[in-house]
Amino acid sequence: MDLLQRFALGEIDAFETLVHQFQGEIYAWTVRIVRDPGTAEDLTVETLWRIYRARQRFRPDGNFGAWARRIATNLAIDHLRLKPREESLTTEPVGVPQPDRLVQRETRDKIRQAFRRLPAKLQVAATLALIEEQPYEEIADALGTSAGAVKLRVFRAVRILRKRLNQAGIGPEQK
Amino acid sequence: MTKYDDRQIGDALKRSFHPVHTELERDLWPQLLRKLDDRPVRVPWYDWALAGLSAAMFLGFPRLIFVFAYHL
Numbered sequence: 001m002d003l004l005q006r007f008a009l010g011e012i013d014a015f016e017t018l019v020h021q022f023q024g025e026i027y028a029w030t031v032r033i034v035r036d037p038g039t040a041e042d043l044t045v046e047t048l049w050r051i052y053r054a055r056q057r058f059r060p061d062g063n064f065g066a067w068a069r070r071i072a073t074n075l076a077i078d079h080l081r082l083k084p085r086e087e088s089l090t091t092e093p094v095g096v097p098q099p100d101r102l103v104q105r106e107t108r109d110k111i112r113q114a115f116r117r118l119p120a121k122l123q124v125a126a127t128l129a130l131i132e133e134q135p136y137e138e139i140a141d142a143l144g145t146s147a148g149a150v151k152l153r154v155f156r157a158v159r160i161l162r163k164r165l166n167q168a169g170i171g172p173e174q175k
Numbered sequence: 176m177t178k179y180d181d182r183q184i185g186d187a188l189k190r191s192f193h194p195v196h197t198e199l200e201r202d203l204w205p206q207l208l209r210k211l212d213d214r215p216v217r218v219p220w221y222d223w224a225l226a227g228l229s230a231a232m233f234l235g236f237p238r239l240i241f242v243f244a245y246h247l
Contacts, residue, residue: 023202027203035192037196044199045207049207115191158184162181165179165184
């Protein structure tokens, strides 16, 4: 009997092997979305726990990695919905207090704040596509939708963000 | 003031969010195992039904308590 069949039957040893095989991948995907290592670890544990609880629904001929990624993405979306305005820890490093730098930092803070106010689903699509540059097909698979729908979400996110930044009087940085 | 176009929004986001470290620093299995062990004990529905039925029976026919006590 192969590993996935044993997992579906509830064998804890098989589950442990799968955890060691996939925890890094799930964490990497989650941290790209939530952008905070501590939160990503917690969400990875929660994802793995939910996977174990839902093992009877898993088809052993299916793709375990894709299934895990979808659960992780849904949890990350729920997390962003609950804490939409929480600022990421991954902000700018403390820089030299020059006036230009301060303006630049302030602008980037405002961009981050505006981005965090986007609906969670748009935020996730835009984060993965624009910041992390993940392939649309991969994002679509994780979101349980089509690549076209992901492109539409990214388009909507960009439009909303553009409007908000322009309304707030925040212009592009001069190169 | 210059306004953002769609392409510039993507560039601005990349500049505003620094890259994240995607390597997992520790094994999460011990933490997960603790979470699995912490599962609350679930009482199946038929146990609740049996308890309810017994309570109703003893309320309706209190003398049955003695019969049960005798057989225990």
